[in-house]
Structures are given as C-alpha cells and as structure tokens.
Amino acid sequence: MGDGSRPGGRQPAKPAGREKRSRRGGKSSARERQPGQRRFSPASIGADVVLLGWFVFSLFPLVWLVLLSLKSESEQISTYFTFSPTLRNFGTVLSSEGARLTSVNFSDALLTSVLNCVGAVLVSLVIGVPAAYAAGRWQYKGSGDVMFTILSFRFAPELMVIVPLFVIYNQLGLFDTNVGMIWVLQLVTMPLVVWILRSYFQDMPAELEQAALLDGYTRTRAFLMVALPLVRPGIAASALLAFIFAWNNYVFPLILTGSGHTPVTVAVTRFLGGGGQAFYSLTAAAAIIAALPPLLVALSIQRYLVRGLSFGAVKA
C-alpha cells in the first residue's frame, strides 16, 4: 500500500481497495476504467517527460522552418528568436525574382508537381484498384510472390534503379517529360494503392458479390456495383497517401528531370544555391509553400480518411 503512489495522499489512510484509489479525485461518480487510463506514479510522470522531449524534438524543425521563412535575408543566419518578421520571402519565391535566383520558375514547378502527382495517382487507381481486387479475392499458386514483388518496389532503394532508369529514359526520350515522371512515380504509388486496397477488399465479405452474381450480374458488374462503392473510403485513403508519397519524392525527379519539368521538391533545394549564395529563408518559404497542396488535399478528404483508416477495424 505505497502512500506515495498518489498525489494528495495525506488524508487519513482508509482501508479502501484498489478501485477506490484508482479513481481520480475520489469523486463519488462511478467510472469505468478505460484501457489507456493510468494512475499517477513516478514511472508515469517519467514517461510523460520522455514523451514531451520527443514531441519537442520532432516538432522543433517545423517551428524553426516557419521562423526561418519569416526572417529577412540579413537575419537568416542568426539563431535568435527575436527578429522583425516579414512575408516578403513568400513573394520572392513565387515571383520572377525567385526564378532569376534559381533559374527555375517556382510556380511552374508547383504546376508540374500537381500534374505529375495527380497523373500518377489516377493511373495508379485505374490499374491498382482492379489489381487490388484481384489480389484480395483470388488466391493462386504464387499469388503471394506477386504481391511481394509489388511491395518490393516500395522498399528497394530508389538509388538502386536510378542509373539504369536514367539511361533508359534518355534512350526513350522520356527524360525531363511529364509522362516520364508519371511513369516513374508509379513505382512509388502503385504498390501503396494495391496493398492498402487489397486489405479493404479482403475485409469485405465475398458473399456480397456472390449475391450480386446470383441476382444476375456479371462479375464485372458485381465489382462495379457492389465492391467498388464499398471501398470508397479506402480509395480516398490510399489516393491521399499515394499523392503525398509522389509529391515528396525527390530522387527520381532530381535525376530524371532537367530544368524544363522540375517538380517542386527539386525546385525548393535550388534556393540553397549551387555554389553561389544560399538563401535559407527563401528555401524555408519555398518548403512551406510546397507543403501546402498535400495539406489541403488531406484536409479536404479528411472525412473519408478517418473513416477509411478505421474501416477494417470493426466488422461492418
């Protein structure tokens, strides 16, 4: 019966059971104990401190980025938190001034990124949704190997394939084109779509489509009429994730595009200067602008996303 286990343990020790002590504040209203609920103890406070430290550590770069983007050129290398904030950097990045500094038009880069990512996601969905359906419903000899091969595109380092890809792209004339970028971004987005949606299709009882077959619908119509509408949350979730992964991809566009179709990830780094002056504050502003589109997409489909990510957890 350790007395220090609870703050305010000064009251005369009652012969109360564990249940009594576990209740916060000792109020009389009965409350069921939740699985995540903890008692106060030195260990739990220590855990909170560790978590807080981790929280600061992981969020501070973002804070620093925002601060940096608001600093003027003269203050950009100071580490003080006091400075005169300005929004001029954002204007500079998007204007011809920025294009002059980096030889890349940042607005064009944004547009290129949007085109590439939307294209990649669309192609991934058109091919990936039926693929995921087949993978979720059809077990055959070697089906696991096929799925693993698709997944291996995800965890194989991009640098491993970048040199042969570069050669191939040069030969085919795909270097520095949108079609080429969309094509190569498939390597990133397609496995995501297929793997996420496969589990959605697996969670869906096959008897729904069987019922449709017996209602007189062909397999294609059963898929379109029954299965597809039910995985809409999953399509939203996987499309968003695919979009973010495609948007954030850096290595492929760095090698496979020139100045004609530079996407935003590469354009941001141009502000660091190639041997000339490094514009840290402009880089920070560009990075924040570059982060906005995926954020907006995420917010706009948040409703589906929350439902989508918890879809498989509870039996429908």
Added chain:
Amino acid sequence: MGSLTVTGLRARYGRTEALRGIDLDVADGEFFVILGPSGAGKTTTLKSVAGLVDDVDGEVRIAGRAMTGVEPYERNVAMAFESYALYPQKTVEQNLASPLRSGRSGTWSAAEQAERIRQVTTTLGIEHLRGRFPRELSNGQRQRTALGRVLVRPADVYLRDEPLSHLDAKLRAAMRAELKQLGEMSSTTTLYVTHDYQEALALGDRVGVLREGRLVQVGTPEQVWHAPADTFVARMFGQPEMNLCSADLSAGLAAVPTGGIAARPPASTAARPPASTAARTGRGGIEVGLPAELADAAGGSGASVRLGIRPRDLDVLSGPEPADRLVLRGRVTLAERLGRLVELSVDVAGEAVIAVTDDQRVREGDQVVMAVDWSRVHVFASGEPGTDTARLGSAAPLATGADALGGAR
C-alpha cells in the same frame, strides 16, 4: 421453377474434403431440407449448386440443364445467404430491386418492379422499411429483407442458407411458421439448409441428413424421425438427445437377470410375436427382445448391440406398470426444472437414462418407473463409443421362459 439433380458432388478446400459425393434429387416444387452440424458441408452444397464454388466434381442439373461451366448469373438460381449479404449502400427497396434490374430474371418496367416489391414486402411485413438501409434494421428485419430479395424474383431453384440461425428463439419459431406458409403459398423448388432439427421436420417435404460431406439419410420427416438410418441421425433429431446404451445378446433367455429389473411381459398380451433373443445392458438394467432376423443381423448370441430410446418416448408412470411395454426402474440423480417440463437423469442399474416428464413432484433421489413402447426402442449395431453405427430395427417384447422354449431354434 424446375427440378434439381445433383450427382456425385465432390468439393475440397485445400486438403480438407468438404463434400464426398452428394447425390440429390429434388423434384419440381419440392421443399428439401439439408440438416447437419456445422462443418458438415451444408453451405458448400448450396454454393456448389449456385456455381459459387470452383473446382467441384460431379454434376448439377437444374431444370434438366447441365450446369457444368455455367456462370452463377446464368443459372437462374436465387439464394439467401446465412450472412444475409445485403448491399450495405442500398436501401431495402434497392436491395430487392437488384435482381429485377439485372435483366436476367425477366424484364421489369419500373412500375412492375415497384408493384412486385410492394407485394413481397407486404407479405413479409417490411413494407414500412423500404427506405431504410440494412444497418438500420434489426436482425429479424434483415433476415426478411434477404428472404425478400430471393422471393421477389422468378427462379428455377431457391437456395436458403440457415435463414433463421441468427434469430432469437421466439422470433425463430414465429419465422418458422411464416416460412411454412410462404413455402406452401409459392410451392417452389427449394433447397433449405439448417442445423435445427425442428426446422427440418417442420418445413421439409423431405430431409437429407448431412455428415462430413456425405448424405447419411434422405427421407420424409416421419422416416428420419421414426427410422433413423444410424445413431448419428438418431442423435441429430430430438432434444434432449436419444439415450444410447450398449447391450449384449443372449439367446434362449436362459440367463434371466436375477435382479428382476428387466420387464418380461406375458407374451400373449404382446402385439408382436415374442422374441427369443434378448439384448441386455451391462448390469441388466434394460432388457429387450430382438426379432430373430434382427438378432441374426447383429451377429447372434454373444454379440452386442446399442439400444436407443428417445427421452420423450419414455413415460414416467405413477399408476400400475403396463404389461405390454418396456418398463425401466431407477433412481433420479438430477431433475432440471424447465418450466412446464422436468428433465430427469435417471440411474437405471448403472445406465444414465434421460427422460422428460411434466410431473413437477419428482425430486432427486426418488425411485421412478418409466415405460416405453417396444417399437420405440431402436436397435443399432454395436460400435466404439463416439462412432456412429447403423440402425438394425426396433425391439420386440421379450419372451417368457415358456415361450422361449417354444420358440427356440
């Protein structure tokens, strides 16, 4: 509507054999019930008929048409799934309209569809729920909707997979009565799967008992109830289960039990000729006669058989002992009061016998006398405990010593 013929149907999932040769012949308009415990292959049978299971051997003919290689949507079969399989994103009305809109069960104009759906929902008592989604329905309402989606359309064969299994006991009894009425109303060729023997007996024109992928017995409800093919079928029907105890055969009746527990009625009062071969349980608690041909089938004197008595065939007596029935005496070891009825566990000379009585005065420790008709005592071939053996016939009155001498071979 049409007939359904299944010949040598075999199916396997991986290494497990789900169906090991099913032969079925369901006539046009017949209501056929398949009864079996879980895992017996009931659902697989239905899905094989519907064409939803790949790689099955054997032949399915619907309305005389061979179905090998025919896609499910071309079989003209309607099926109600155990899980209901209602389309979650569609309302009750849209669910019911689905088979009518596919274009494969006739062409229906919008007005005809609405009229047909209205008819079916009214029959099923769900017309006020037509605008609801499946998630907004109770289990009973979902069940009706699933049934409605089957009834709404014309089909050669209707398949129903445990339609009542997820309902509570009262609703199940009510729906069973409704199904009976519905089934007669439309008198459709139906293959109905259940694990509830009462449903099977109440609904089926014929019943097939399925066990581990084989049909053990096919017959009318009377046949499977009164003459079960083996101990498995016997135990499938009836609650509580049939009492089974093994007994040894002895010819000539030289060894009459000394305890005097076995009943030896005067042969003259018996309806059937008395038997000279007796089957007696371990300590002689139950002793019955066996007709000669039955005794021969069991292996003659020295062999053993199993005796089966349904608990509800046992009458707990309060008056004089009848002379023309098998009489059992024993001590009550357990009395479970289940409302109107009391379920008794009675120790009859070492054999635990279950009986059911409506006599509320029975207490544990009481001595009771029970009687059962000779013809209601089933005789099965002997076997290891846990295995199922075939039924040989029913018992006969036991001959007295004099008769035994006269009838000895």
